Amino acid sequence: MTDRLDGGGGVRGDDVVAAGTDGDESEAQLRPTVTVVVVTYNSVPTVAETLASLTDQTYPSDRYEVVVVDGGSTDGTAETVADYGVEFLVEDGAGIGACRNRGIDRAESDYVAFTDSDCAVPATWLDSLVDRMATYADDAFVVGVGGPNRPFPTDSSFTKLVGSFQGTVFGSGRSPQSHDIGRERLVGSVAACNVLYDAAVFDSVRYDDSVNVGEDAELHFRLSEAGYRFAFDPEIAVSHHLSPTLGALWRKNRSYGTAMARIQRRHGKLIRWYSFLPTAAIGGGIAAAAADLATRRARYVPLLAALFLLASAYATVQVYRDRGTPLAALVPVIFAVQYLAYGVGFAEGLTVEDP
Missing domain, CATH: 3.90.550.10 (Spore Coat Polysaccharide Biosynthesis Protein SpsA; Chain A)
Known part of the structure; x- marks a missing residue:
């Protein structure tokens, strides 16, 4: 158009x-x-x-x-x-x-x-x-x-x-x-x-x-x-x-990740700049764990964990301000499930051919 x-x-x-x-x-x-x-x-x-x-x-x-x-x-x-x-x-x-x-x-x-x-x-x-x-x-x-x-x-x-x-x-x-x-x-x-x-x-x-x-x-x-x-x-x-449950949250975000990867692969462009970040984070976590195991020193995994905790703490504060409930303590779990599911789905969308 x-x-x-x-x-x-x-x-x-x-x-x-x-x-x-x-x-x-x-x-x-x-x-x-x-x-x-x-x-x-x-x-x-x-x-x-x-x-x-x-x-x-x-x-x-x-x-x-x-x-x-x-x-x-x-x-x-x-x-x-x-x-x-x-x-x-x-x-x-x-x-x-x-x-x-x-x-x-x-x-x-x-x-x-x-x-x-x-x-x-x-x-x-x-x-x-x-x-x-x-x-x-x-x-x-x-x-x-x-x-x-x-x-x-x-x-x-x-x-x-x-x-x-x-x-x-x-x-x-x-x-x-x-x-x-x-x-x-x-x-x-x-x-x-x-x-x-x-x-x-x-x-x-x-x-x-x-x-x-x-x-x-x-x-x-x-x-x-x-x-x-x-x-x-x-x-x-x-x-x-x-999503009413963690399982539903996982399924929905995995499907979103897969769909976004397939769409971007088709167009050959990033539609949303942040869409690859969860997959990159998963890959970075695996690489960090492998490097720490190879050197028998806990260097990279603790650094990534600290970054996640900082981001989760920020999001938790924001959610608590919005909802005013101690249940905001569940935000790190929601954060992790959403990112892992989207990241897994995005990786699948990049590597699996469209049905």
Whole structure:
């Protein structure tokens, strides 16, 4: 994608009537249309929460629609979705990238928004995203708006610790969707569980059908390489069920690491500069242990352990300030599991051929 977008499908600033100028009815009629796409697979435990939040928006009901794209669920997801009267499309055996594209193909709106089937959005979500997009009406290189994702208030204490840790620089590598950023800014990528796109961007670009994890990072990398940006607003947050156990944390981060390595190998470039650090740390630890064993002197391993303890102490303090609980003492364990899992996955992604 090399040409500047000319706003073909988008409706921005000038076409949106300001509140109170011509009355509520006129404003509602001129609000941009939005298609919200939810990709799901075997999500009976959570998808009802997602759809309940989407069907209770302050945005005019006749100006947005909800489309659920299912990858071939076998757990009754279809029956749950039917209770909410939204459109339900099935792409049997399709990955996340392909399902997102099916939703894009179905959309005929000015904007396309995405959230995930383990999320819940605030009632003002669409209003906030569309209003924020309108502030960039004169910038054709801003193609979308996104925000952070946070644990549900009802999630377990462990899940909330994971969320707080991922809000630190060591937990996210300053990825905007996870890192605790306090001001609006332009970024190269946002999370697809909380994003609204100008539909015009999809006239010339799509998600990669073959990418099942990290599909948003891959698409946004291509957009970023062409000069496009997203507005990240920390006030537009969605609730997201994060890893509830150490095992789930391991599996998720291992899959993230594998996906990021494969995507970067395909493009021949670093998409996220910090992505190789966990694997490098694992390799450095093995090399340090081997060197200490060979010389029968404990020199390098204690140094690496001290560095880890310093980083863990910093992250623990940050999490304690955020959560105010002694359970913050578990942060070094969460830190170690997340980095080891991501590092192992990244190494696998570099060495194992794509399926």
